[in-house]
Amino acid sequence: MSKDRVNIIEYTIALINEFAKKFGLSEAEAFGYIDRCNGMKLIEECYDIMHTLSFADGVAGMASYCRRHGGTL
16 A cells, blocks of 8 residues: 555544544544545545644534535534
């Protein structure tokens, strides 16, 4: 696996963990919510920008994106 792919995976795991903490969810619940709202696609397409933000900003951006795609958190 390439170093770039490993970085994306590690970032995704960390962002999901921070999202879970922010909204009082388990990591599995947070992943399910983000995945249902197409958030995984957002990470894949915007990783180059997202990983330069703080996790607080990344979580806020993900929450906003998910709300625009049917999420309720």
